[in-house]
Amino acid sequence: MTVTRFAPSPNGPLHLGHAYSAVVAHDLAKRAGGRFLLRIEDIDGPRSRPELAEAFRRDLAWLGLEWEEVPAQSTRLATYAAAAQELLARGYLYRCTCTRAEIVSLGPRIGSQGAVYPGTCKTRPPEPDKPAALRLDMARALADVGPLEWEDAVAGVQRADPLEAGDVVIVRKDSPASYHLAATLDDAADSVTLVTRGEDLFAATPIHRVLQALLDLPVPRWHHHRLLVDASGQKLAKRRGSPSLADRREAGEDGLLLAEQLRLHRFPGGISLASA
Known part of the structure; x- marks a missing residue:
């Protein structure tokens, strides 16, 4: 069974880049008749804010996604x-x-x-x-x-x-x-079979592969998707104040329509996919 996950950290609101990542992971699991998980990665000390985790759930529901929530990192x-x-x-x-x-x-x-x-x-x-x-x-x-x-589903087998x-x-x-340690252990504990995340984490995967070998953990496949970037070519990021999903949701924007636009690679406001 295909099991994917979306694992945001509650140290800032979600933006369109997160929405795209969540939609990709959700759809890969659902098309395969599998499971899409939500895991809150909340071990970033005082920067982790519980109220943001609840906002994340509202954001995903607004986008029309269905998920199973697994224990947060703070419980592990x-x-x-x-x-x-x-x-x-x-x-x-x-x-x-x-x-x-x-x-x-x-x-x-x-x-x-x-x-x-x-x-x-x-x-x-x-x-x-x-x-x-x-x-x-x-x-x-x-x-x-x-x-x-x-093995990456996009790039193929990697050494x-x-x-x-x-x-x-x-x-x-x-x-x-x-x-590196927390995500690797969590994906094994949650039976994730397809680790779906942005291509900015492609280079971290060999480290995770070593930890899996040392700790005798199951080895999933990966799917590193392209990132969303703004008009200047910078990837969307919380620290740069990229517009939040919560602001769009509270302004009355149609989340179901937004999710469909993301699937079709139709992005608002000069946003686009980074070059392959």
Whole structure:
């Protein structure tokens, strides 16, 4: 059975980019007679606002989508802690007390996930009194799991190249889990078979594939869809104040019509799909 999910974070209102992503995931599941899930990813500390999660539900209903809601991330903290402890005990994680400024000062190369960590804390004694993140020793992990592949419904079979991203953070200093760990565990727990998300996360998938291999998790297929961009070519984003679905809904706009327009790739106000 095809199981997809839409997993927004309640740290800002949804916009048209979210609506498009939700419609794509919803329709892929429904056309296959499968299930479309809603999962609230609410472990971003004080930035997570419960009232926004309720607004998300109203937005999806306004668009005419039908979903099953699964437990929010804030209810799964013990699962994240157990997985991190297992990886730490097996020697795949190490403590890192470096700040972002310290990493930038070292002039690191830039990879798919931003600045690639140079491994400073891998070879020096940990500083017990400083806040620490947990990083994945990617070279050690790959030495044990070997070459990995994953399949994207749009781009086809891919050879995973997680070394390109370096030793990524698995448990943040200020959060019980990174996106990489939480989303990977959640998709397995929710029996997601088709991970549908924007192509801006395409480069994160090799990291998730390594975590699946290390933790013996099922391997789904992925579907990375194109992003919506504004007239300047910038992707729609909460931080840039892209018009919200809630504002459109409260202004009396027809959500069913909007969803149909998104399916037909007819976008308002100079918005378009990013070039393939």
